[in-house]
Amino acid sequence: MRRLGILTGGGDCPGINAVIRAVTKSALYRYNIEMIGFNNGFKGLVENEAWLIGEAAASGILHRGGTILGTTNRDNPFSFRVTGAAGELSYEDRSADALRHIDEWNLDGLIVVGGDGSLTLAHRFTEMGLPVIGIPKTIDNDLGATEVTFGFDTAAATATEALDRLHTTAESHHRIMVLEVMGRNAGWIALQAGMAGGADIVLIPELPFNYEQIIAKVLQRRSRGKRFSIVVAAEGSFPEGLAPVYRSSGGGRKKLGGIGEIVSAELERRTGLESRATVLGHLQRGGSPTPFDRVLATRFGVAAVELAAAGRWNEMVCLQSGTIRGAPLTEAIAEIKRIDPGNEQLRAAAAVGISFGCQLPVPRQIGSR
Ligand code: F6P
Numbered sequence: 001m002r003r004l005g006i007l008t009g010g011g012d013c014p015g016i017n018a019v020i021r022a023v024t025k026s027a028l029y030r031y032n033i034e035m036i037g038f039n040n041g042f043k044g045l046v047e048n049e050a051w052l053i054g055e056a057a058a059s060g061i062l063h064r065g066g067t068i069l070g071t072t073n074r075d076n077p078f079s080f081r082v083t084g085a086a087g088e089l090s091y092e093d094r095s096a097d098a099l100r101h102i103d104e105w106n107l108d109g110l111i112v113v114g115g116d117g118s119l120t121l122a123h124r125f126t127e128m129g130l131p132v133i134g135i136p137k138t139i140d141n142d143l144g145a146t147e148v149t150f151g152f153d154t155a156a157a158t159a160t161e162a163l164d165r166l167h168t169t170a171e172s173h174h175r176i177m178v179l180e181v182m183g184r185n186a187g188w189i190a191l192q193a194g195m196a197g198g199a200d201i202v203l204i205p206e207l208p209f210n211y212e213q214i215i216a217k218v219l220q221r222r223s224r225g226k227r228f229s230i231v232v233a234a235e236g237s238f239p240e241g242l243a244p245v246y247r248s249s250g251g252g253r254k255k256l257g258g259i260g261e262i263v264s265a266e267l268e269r270r271t272g273l274e275s276r277a278t279v280l281g282h283l284q285r286g287g288s289p290t291p292f293d294r295v296l297a298t299r300f301g302v303a304a305v306e307l308a309a310a311g312r313w314n315e316m317v318c319l320q321s322g323t324i325r326g327a328p329l330t331e332a333i334a335e336i337k338r339i340d341p342g343n344e345q346l347r348a349a350a351a352v353g354i355s356f357g358c359q360l361p362v363p364r365q366i367g368s369r
Contacts, residue, residue: 003034004308005050005102005110008067009041009118013139013151014289015297017061017068019113022301024058031309036105037068041114042121043075045098050105062294065287067113074253076121099130109313111304113137115149119316120333126314133304134316134329139284142186142336145327146318150300153292155182155284156192159232162280163197167230174227176218176267176275180260182284183234185244186338189284190234191345194354200229201355203263205236205244206339209357214263215271217355231267233260240358299324 006023008016020037027033037053038044061068075081080094102110109131112122115138122132136143139155159181170177179199183189187204194202201217203209218229235256238244247257257279264277289297296319303317303324315326339346341361350360 001032001034003036003105003107004305005036005038005045005105005107006053006069007038007041007045007110007112008069008071008137009112009114009121010071010073010138011115011285012065012067012071013137013285014065014154014287015150015293016071016113016137017064017066018289018294018297019135019137019150019301019304020053020068021058021061022298023111023305024053025055026302027305028055031305033108033305033309036107038101040070041072041075041118042077042098043072044069045101045110046075046077046080046094048097048101048104050101062298063288065285065289073117078121078124095125095128098125099128102130109133109308111135111308115140116143116333116336119143119329123314123329123333126329131308131313132329133307133313134332135300135304136316136318136332139189140183140186141188142184142338143316143332144334144337145316145332146320148296148319150289150293150297151285152188152192153296154287154290155189156196157290158284158287159189159193159280160196162278162283163193163199163230163232166278167198170228170230173274176229176231176264176271176273178231178233178260178264178267178275178277180233180235180257180277180279182280183236184256184336185236186336187234187237188339190232190237191339191349194232195345195349197232198230199232199354201231201357202349203231203233203237203259203357204339205234205238207341207356207358207360208238208240208242210240211266211270211357213355213359214267214357217357218267218271218273231263233263235259 039049113135136149141152166177245258260277264275268275316332
């Protein structure tokens, strides 16, 4: 019987379990391939913490958030964190251990479910001869080659629900409400949720904003009798001439965060209107996947096994024009997918009055050539 490995790396997102289920079931049913799961991303591969994912473990998890394999966004096999006897930290290259464990488990190849960090590591392993298939996973939707990653739809749905809730309280109190959402250096969650949740102002990292434009929008609304305003701020958004805001977090790693509070305070100071900020945080990563994400994750999982069975290694499954395909892993990780100023969705949002806190270049209409 043939065997494949699977690991889930980086920040979790809703739909990973649906992928594990689809990979395991389709591998078994269609190709008689066994799946070996490595716990906690590349850490499990380095430390050989692995198990056979049978049919039972893959059952009943379609709707469950998180990942039954566990994950980490810290452990890089090429610079692996080692804690010494006295608690001191050092880093060593453990990639050879990882490859040895692939051999010991007799695996034909490895399926890596990850975002750009995990898929970049996966790519480094392909250069050492390890056959890999990638599956794009991130709420941020910032991976190249695919139109959408699984997890994004659920995160955007959670952010939309938050906006619906903020709307009613904003209206009652005649306040400005600022919702900070995740997304790293891409504004996909902010744009999607802002549009779906009827936000008045959406701030995204791709378009540095200025406060005058935001205030103009708030005041314009007031002149039309709307005494509240809803602002969505992507965590990576920032004012013109400044840089994204970071908050420190455990392990000394830099983490984006804090712009929502800054924008809220600045708007209150400059307009004299009451303003409140909410940081949605990891609520966007937890919980059950939406039907869209369950189905996309299932299609990705099935396609990943198909690619492996066909020997099409070093590709990532992706969604292009509604169809699941394989694309070179290198294409997926070449650069982060961000919102282009000419993006049609961005234009549609602007056309219904959403302000991006800046002057957009002259719109190109769909009918024009
Ligand atoms: O990449 C997914 C993501 O949720 C980002 O949107 C966010 O910036 C980051 O991960 C948060 O990471 P952590 O879970 O380590 O705080």
